[in-house]
Structure formats: structure tokens, C-alpha cells
Amino acid sequence: MTVGPSLCTHDPNAVKYSEKCISPCAEYPFGTDFSGRCVLCRVIYGAHISIGVALVVVVVGAFIGVTVGIVAGYAGGAVDSILMRLVEIMLSFPGTIFALAVLGTLGNGTINQIIALTVVRWAHYARLARGETLTVMNSDYIQAAQAIGNSRLRIIVSYIFPNIIGQIIVIATLSIGPVILAGAALSYLGLGAQIPSPEWGLMINGGKEYIRQAPWITLAPGMAAVLTVFAFNLLGEGIGDMIDPRLKEKAEAD
Amino acid sequence: MDSKILIQTDHLYVQFAIPNGKVCAVNDLNLSIKEGEVLCLVGESGCGKSAFGNSILRLLPDNATLQGHIYYYGKDIVRMPEKEFRLLRGKEIACIPQSAATSLNPLIECGKQVDEVYLLHKEKNKSAARKNTLRLFKMLGLPRLPELAGDYPHELSGGMKQRVLVAMGTAAEPKFIVVDEPTKGLDWARKHEVIERIGYMQSMHNSAMLLITHDFSVAELLSDRIAIMYAGEVVEHGETKQVLQKPQHPYTKGIISALPQNGFKAIEGFSPALTEIPSGCRFHPRCPNATCECTVQHPELQKINEPNHVSRCLYAGV
Amino acid sequence: MFRGVCMLEFKNVTKQYHSGVFGTYITKAVDSVSFSIDANERIGLLGESGCGKSTIARLATKLLYPSKGNIVFNGNDINRMSAGEIKEYRRDVQIVFQNPQQIFNPRMKLYDTIAEPLRLYKLTKCPKEEKEKIDEYMSMFGLTDDILSRYPKEISGGQAQRIAIMRIIMLEPKLIIADEPTTMLDVSVQAQILRLLQNIMDVNKTALLFVSHDLDVIRAMCQKIIVMKDGRILEINTTEEVFEHPKDEYTKFLVGKTNLYNVQSVFTA
Numbered sequence: 125m126t127v128g129p130s131l132c133t134h135d136p137n138a139v140k141y142s143e144k145c146i147s148p149c150a151e152y153p154f155g156t157d158f159s160g161r162c163v164l165c166r167v168i169y170g171a172h173i174s175i176g177v178a179l180v181v182v183v184v185g186a187f188i189g190v191t192v193g194i195v196a197g198y199a200g201g202a203v204d205s206i207l208m209r210l211v212e213i214m215l216s217f218p219g220t221i222f223a224l225a226v227l228g229t230l231g232n233g234t235i236n237q238i239i240a241l242t243v244v245r246w247a248h249y250a251r252l253a254r255g256e257t258l259t260v261m262n263s264d265y266i267q268a269a270q271a272i273g274n275s276r277l278r279i280i281v282s283y284i285f286p287n288i289i290g291q292i293i294v295i296a297t298l299s300i301g302p303v304i305l306a307g308a309a310l311s312y313l314g315l316g317a318q319i320p321s322p323e324w325g326l327m328i329n330g331g332k333e334y335i336r337q338a339p340w341i342t343l344a345p346g347m348a349a350v351l352t353v354f355a356f357n358l359l360g361e362g363i364g365d366m367i368d369p370r371l372k373e374k375a376e377a378d
Numbered sequence: 379m380d381s382k383i384l385i386q387t388d389h390l391y392v393q394f395a396i397p398n399g400k401v402c403a404v405n406d407l408n409l410s411i412k413e414g415e416v417l418c419l420v421g422e423s424g425c426g427k428s429a430f431g432n433s434i435l436r437l438l439p440d441n442a443t444l445q446g447h448i449y450y451y452g453k454d455i456v457r458m459p460e461k462e463f464r465l466l467r468g469k470e471i472a473c474i475p476q477s478a479a480t481s482l483n484p485l486i487e488c489g490k491q492v493d494e495v496y497l498l499h500k501e502k503n504k505s506a507a508r509k510n511t512l513r514l515f516k517m518l519g520l521p522r523l524p525e526l527a528g529d530y531p532h533e534l535s536g537g538m539k540q541r542v543l544v545a546m547g548t549a550a551e552p553k554f555i556v557v558d559e560p561t562k563g564l565d566w567a568r569k570h571e572v573i574e575r576i577g578y579m580q581s582m583h584n585s586a587m588l589l590i591t592h593d594f595s596v597a598e599l600l601s602d603r604i605a606i607m608y609a610g611e612v613v614e615h616g617e618t619k620q621v622l623q624k625p626q627h628p629y630t631k632g633i634i635s636a637l638p639q640n641g642f643k644a645i646e647g648f649s650p651a652l653t654e655i656p657s658g659c660r661f662h663p664r665c666p667n668a669t670c671e672c673t674v675q676h677p678e679l680q681k682i683n684e685p686n687h688v689s690r691c692l693y694a695g696v
Numbered sequence: 697m698f699r700g701v702c703m704l705e706f707k708n709v710t711k712q713y714h715s716g717v718f719g720t721y722i723t724k725a726v727d728s729v730s731f732s733i734d735a736n737e738r739i740g741l742l743g744e745s746g747c748g749k750s751t752i753a754r755l756a757t758k759l760l761y762p763s764k765g766n767i768v769f770n771g772n773d774i775n776r777m778s779a780g781e782i783k784e785y786r787r788d789v790q791i792v793f794q795n796p797q798q799i800f801n802p803r804m805k806l807y808d809t810i811a812e813p814l815r816l817y818k819l820t821k822c823p824k825e826e827k828e829k830i831d832e833y834m835s836m837f838g839l840t841d842d843i844l845s846r847y848p849k850e851i852s853g854g855q856a857q858r859i860a861i862m863r864i865i866m867l868e869p870k871l872i873i874a875d876e877p878t879t880m881l882d883v884s885v886q887a888q889i890l891r892l893l894q895n896i897m898d899v900n901k902t903a904l905l906f907v908s909h910d911l912d913v914i915r916a917m918c919q920k921i922i923v924m925k926d927g928r929i930l931e932i933n934t935t936e937e938v939f940e941h942p943k944d945e946y947t948k949f950l951v952g953k954t955n956l957y958n959v960q961s962v963f964t965a
Binding site: 642645 | 744745852853854855879880882883884885886887888890891909910911912913915916917950
């Protein structure tokens with residue numbers, strides 16, 4: 125993301141009607157769009173927005189979700205029931221439609237898009253965090269920690285959190301892809317990012333009328349989105365393998 | 379009358395590839411088991427006994443390599459093609475694995491799991507298989523027959539699951555069974571049950587057995603001969619009564635004195651990791667009688683007075 | 697290191713669990729159990745799996761709460777203590793678990809795990825003092841320094857149990873509850889751990905409640921035995937009396953099983 129802008133030789137917002145819809149060539153590797161803007165440059169700047177939004181959504185959503193999940197899992201009883209009912213209500217709404225509703229209420233713009241996507245996402249992390257917390261709570265080392273005299277807060281911070289964070293990171297990384305796509309979908313529908321932002325969904329929307337004469341206008345951001353999602357999925361799986369090499373160690377044990 | 383030799387190992391080595399090189403879990407093992415005989419392999423965790431058991435069944439993990447030979451009625455099973463060995467495994471060479479909780483398929487009824495063994499190796503007759511299963515369950519003392527055969531593993535207690543495993547291992551009336559730690563973690567009541575049942579099945583079918591355990595009472599009750607393993611090698615071997623009453627190797631003596639009923643006199647030090655094997659005699663760092671010779675010379679198995687009683691100690695029989 | 701008289705008393709303690717559709721099905725893990733432990737006493741709690749002995753260990757360490765009855769320590773009900781009293785209690789009554797490798801935080805280095813009791817109870821004033829104290833205990837327990845930078849899964853069962861006991865001893869408890877501490881260990885390692893516990897009892901005059909199903913181990917370690925079955929206490933007596941003159945039928949049966957017998961002749965279909 126920091127490297128990207130230095131690769132751009134053109135201004136992504138510079139409008140040059142004289143050079144509209146040029147097919148990919150040496151000067152414009154991804155061609156130009158209907159306003160003469162370099163598609164490659166717009167895709168690169170769009171990456172800032174799409175990935176940036178996704179990262180903020182995932183981090184904030186995970187933070188809220190993990191807090192709720194750990195509290196529910198550790199406290200149990202009525203607190204757990206109430207929080208989990210809330211989580212279930214959130215999860216029962218279809219994601220995109222709920223995001224649309226939130227955006228409809230708050231109005232357009234990137235910040236509101238982030239809020240909408242976070243509101244939809246946090247419940248997934250809460251449910252995962254609660255499940256992991258319950259698994260950890262059943263372990264012998266939690267009992268040993270209580271017996272040696274740890275306070276409840278210390279157990280949550282030193283025992284539960286470090287043992288569930290691995291799984292959370294994996295799931296969070298794997299969810300960056302879907303959030304990018306969800307953000308693109310919202311922008312495609314005209315909510316969230318607004319013209320002339322080089323956000324990918326918006327670019328795909330903009331290029332849809334020119335799909336016959338200049339398909340690269342939609343293809344480029346579309347492919348970029350696909351490849352980015354793919355890359356984050358691989359990253360997520362790689363982190364997962366790093367965190368969980370238990371299977372290899374068992375063979376060494378004997 | 380001399381029974382035929384069923385299993386014979388010849389200079390067997392089992393090595394595991396690890397990130398920093400190789401580790402030798404079993405070092406130059408030479409053992410034989412006759413038809414109908416029970417050989418007990420005793421040793422601590424990490425001494426290589428499970429690795430040996432798995433090597434006979436050819437169930438070692440991918441990073442394991444075998445050198446040497448294991449002969450079954452004279453045929454080398456280490457080099458046998460997988461297709462050929464699969465005909466033997468389960469039918470003539472079977473196993474009763476360690477942990478009942480994880481060895482049974484939780485989604486299949488217990489009776490069916492035992493039937494499967496019969497159907498695979500004896501004849502494809504479902505009613506004959508079920509009849510055999512119920513006969514085995516009755517012999518093993520399982521209650522509520524025939525309804526119990528329709529229960530799933532999670533509906534049975536630990537002791538009952540262990541008995542189902544014994545039934546599975548003996549359903550095809552194999553000639554040779556590897557029994558891996560049958561009493562690990564069990565309390566004394568379950569332990570005695572399991573020992574009784576295994577002993578009974580063994581005498582009914584006259585199967586030969588390799589009984590892997592770290593529990594001497596199991597060895598004493600069930601086995602004809604015993605081999606003590608330490609750090610991948612056999613350090614003493616002979617008839618069970620002989621070895622337990624007159625142990626020759628310092629390690630065997632140490633383990634027997636460590637039993638609670640003998641005053642739990644601990645052996646100094648810890649078992650060596652397989653990556654840090656001591657030079658000379660592998661037991662010398664912990665041996666109360668070690669001399670300079672012991673640190674340098676690696677002892678071979680020496681014959682003691684009685685027939686077939688051997689000990690890997692430079693001062694054996696002295 | 698001797699810190700005064702200890703007395704733990706169970707008074708008619710019951711622990712029951714509700715299950716079934718409306719929670720109407722009651723299982724009693726522990727049923728009206730009463731006994732006491734004096735200072736410097738070594739008592740064995742003997743019984744099969746599922747007889748309630750582990751439940752008693754957990755009730756005594758406040759990991760479980762009784763459904764009925766009281767547990768009294770030096771005159772105070774342990775379930776009606778203030779926060780400060782609870783902290784003192786936890787220091788005085790400690791537990792050794794069965795599965796040594798599973799009782800450590802898998803994400804904490806062993807150094808921090810070992811230092812934890814020192815930090816929780818502020819027993820040392822600075823990191824230097826902490827390291828010195830840890831080194832002192834490590835050599836007392838025959839452990840080498842290279843273990844300190846490892847994680848729990850990288851050490852053996854015997855080493856793990858030593859570390860577990862070491863952590864507890866740093867707190868100088870009055871009562872140690874050992875819940876099947878050597879069941880998962882090999883014979884030679886078991887002997888080392890039992891010797892270690894015995895030495896600690898002798899030096900520190902700590903009381904011991906040793907929970908096990910292994911008759912030989914309890915006979916070797918304990919002066920008094922409590923025999924349990926199905927949540928109830930059947931018999932409490934000195935070790936010699938239990939083995940030589942068992943009163944209860946079940947105890948006679950248990951004790952008889954320590955004698956070895958011929959397998960084939962005993963089997964009945």
C-alpha cells in the first residue's frame with residue numbers, strides 16, 4: 125500500500141476526455157476509463173480504500189466481538205444468555221441488507237460504510253470468541269490458575285486471551301476478503317463511497333455501461349478484488365498453520 | 379514339543395526423521411515370539427516399545443524408516459508389498475490399541491465395528507459375523523446382550539469400551555496380537571478386569587501376544603517371557619518369573635525397587651532423550667555400580683546362567 | 697518453614713448435579729461426607745474412578761462449591777470468607793493435579809509460570825530476588841536452568857510434575873492435596889515424585905491428602921486411609937487397620953485384590 129502510489133505515473137483523478145477508453149498499452153497498462161483516467165492508477169489508489177476499510181472493520185469488529193465473547197463465555201449464566209441472544213439477533217439479519225439499512229439511516233460516505241460493515245461483522249467474532257473461551261475454560265490449566273490464586277481479571281488477560289487470540293487472528297484474516305467484497309457491493313449499489321472515489325465497487329459500477337467497448341474498466345478492479353481476497357485467504361491459512369503445528373509435534377514425541 | 383517361531387526380528391532399527399536430523403527409537407532389536415507365547419515388553423515412556431509394536435503392524439508415521447527384518451513365519455514383512463500385508467493385518471496380525479476412547483469410531487455401533495472385522499477377514503456372511511460378535515461379547519462378560527451390540531461407543535463405560543476393543547482384536551482369531559498398554563490410566567478394578575479378559579481370550583484362541591506395558595503386575599500375570607527396554611534397546615530378556623525374581627540388569631533391579639510395595643526407591647536421574655544418548659552403556663549415568671568401562675564400552679546382551687536369560691551389562695551374572 | 701496448626705474439616709458435605717428435562721434427575725457425586733485433617737497428618741483417599749474422591753479434592757480447594765454442608769478451615773467456613781481470607785486460604789491449601797503437562801498455560805514460558813506464585817503473593821521484591829529464589833528451588837528439585845525458557849509441551853511428564861510441586865512449595869502451604877499425582881507417570885518417575893513429596897512433608901511438616909485408586913501407593917505414603925465408594929465414605933482408619941482388619945465388605949474386596957492370582961482359574965463367564 126505504501127509502494128503502490130509510487131508506481132503510479134498518472135494522477136488517478138485527472139480527467140482527460142481526449143484519452144478516454146484507450147485499450148491497455150505501454151503508457152496505460154490497464155487502459156483508461158470513460159473519463160480518460162488511468163485505470164491502473166485508480167485500481168492502486170482504490171486498494172488503499174478497499175483494503176483500508178476492510179482492515180478497520182475487521183480490527184474494530186474483532187475488538188468488540190472478542191470482548192463480548194470472552195465476557196459471555198467467562199461469566200456464564202444470565203450474562204451469557206443475554207449477550208448471546210443479542211449476538212443471535214444480529215446474526216439473523218442478512219448481512220448486506222442490514223448494512224444497507226444502516227447506511228440508509230446514517231447516509232453515505234466511507235466512514236458510514238465502515239460503521240455499517242462493523243455492525244454486521246462483530247457478532248461473528250463474538251460467537252467464535254465465546255466458543256473458544258468455553259473450550260479454554262474446560263482446560264485443566266484454568267483450574268490450576270484458580271487454585272494457585274489468580275484473580276478473575278488475571279485469568280482472562282493472561283490465560284484466556286492469549287490462548288484464543290490465535291484462532292481469532294486466523295478467522296479475522298480470512299474475513300478480510302468477504303469484507304472487501306461486501307464493501308465493493310455496497311459501493312456498487314451507490315452507497316458508501318461516492319464518485320469520484322477510485323473504490324473498486326464504484327469502478328465496477330461505473331464501467332458497466334462500457335462493458336462491450338472497454339471491458340477493462342470493470343475487469344481490472346474486479347480482478348484486483350478477486351486476487352486480493354485470494355491473497356488474504358492464503359495469508360489466513362498460513363497464519364493458521366503457523367499457530368497450530370500440533371500435529372507435527374506428536375510424531376516427534378515418540 | 380517345540381512350537382514354531384511366529385515373529386522374529388533381525389537387527390531391527392526404527393528411525394524417525396526430525397527437523398534436526400534423525401532419531402533412533404529402536405536400536406538393533408533381536409527378539410522372537412513362538413506360537414501361543416506371550417512376550418511382554420516393559421519400559422518407560424519414550425523407550426521405543428510402542429514404536430516396535432507399530433513397526434510389526436506397519437502403522438508407523440510417514441517420517442519413520444525401518445532397517446533390518448521382521449519375519450512372520452519366515453516371510454519378511456518389512457519389505458512385503460502393502461497389498462500383501464493388508465491380507466495379514468487384522469486377520470493374522472491384529473492389535474488391541476491403547477485408548478478405548480479414541481480407537482472406536484463414534485459414529486458406528488459397537489456390534490457393527492466387531493462384525494466388520496469378521497466380514498473382512500473370515501467370510502462375508504452377516505449373520506455369522508453377528509453370531510460371532512455376540513459370542514465374543516458374552517465371553518468378555520458384557521451385559522445386556524444382544525441390545526448392547528446396537529449401542530454407540532459413547533453409551534458404554536470405559537471398561538466396556540476396552541472389552542469391545544478386545545473383541546475387535548480377536549474377532550478374526552488372529553495368530554498374533556499386539557496389545558498396546560491395555561491398562562494405562564485405568565484404576566485397579568478396571569485393570570484387573572482387562573487383564574482377566576485378555577488372558578482368557580489368549581488362552582481360548584492360543585494367540586501369540588506382544589504385550590506392551592510399563593506395569594509389572596500385568597507382565598507378571600499374563601506373560602511367559604519378558605523383555606525390558608531402555609533408551610531404544612533391550613537391556614534384559616528372559617522368562618518372566620526368572621527375570622522378576624532374579625533381575626540381573628541394574629535398570630531392571632532399579633525399576634522393581636521403585637515399586638511402591640517395595641519401598642519406592644527411586645533411580646537417580648532421568649531417562650535420556652533419544653537425541654542425547656550417553657556413550658558406552660546407555661544406563662551408566664544412572665547406574666549405582668557404573669565403572670569407567672561402562673562409560674566407554676557399549677555392552678552386548680550377555681547370557682546369564684539360566685537358558686535364554688540375557689542381560690546387557692558388562693557385569694552381568696557377576 | 698513451619699507455619700502453625702492446620703485443620704480442615706468436611707461437615708456433612710454433599711455435591712449434587714441436576715440433569716434431565718426439568719433438572720429433576722439428581723446425581724450425587726459426594727453424599728454426606730464428613731472427615732477432618734489435622735496438621736502434619738497424611739491421609740489417603742482411596743476409591744475407584746467415579747467414587748467422588750476428585751470431587752472432594754476440588755471442593756477442598758474451592759474449585760467447586762458444595763450443595764449442602766460446610767467445609768471449615770481453622771474454624772472458618774471456606775465458602776463464607778472475605779476476599780482477603782480467600783487469598784490466604786489459597787496460599788495455605790494447594791493442589792497437585794493428575795495431568796502435569798496440562799496444568800500450565802500453554803502460552804506462558806515456564807519461567808513466568810514458575811514465578812507466578814511469587815508474583816501473586818508478592819513474595820519477592822524485585823526481579824533479581826525472584827530469579828535467585830527460583831534458582832534456589834530449581835536446584836532443590838533437581839531441575840536444570842534450560843527448562844526455564846521452554847514451553848510446557850517441551851518437557852517430560854516427570855519434569856512437569858516437579859515444577860508443579862515446586863510452585864506449590866514456594867507458597868509454603870499448610871495442606872497439600874494430591875489428586876492422583878503419579879497415575880500418568882512411569883514407575884521410576886512415580887518413585888521420584890513420591891520421594892519428593894515425602895521429603896517435603898518431613899521438612900515442612902505439611903499435611904497431605906493423597907487421592908488415589910492405587911492401593912500400593914496409598915499404603916506407602918499415608919498413615920490414615922478414607923475408603924470411598926459411590927460418593928460415600930465407607931471406612932476411615934489407620935493404614936495398618938485397613939489392610940489387616942478391613943471392616944467393610946468393599947474394603948475387604950479392595951484389599952484382597954492386592955494379592956496376585958492366577959488369571960485363568962478366576963475367570964467366570
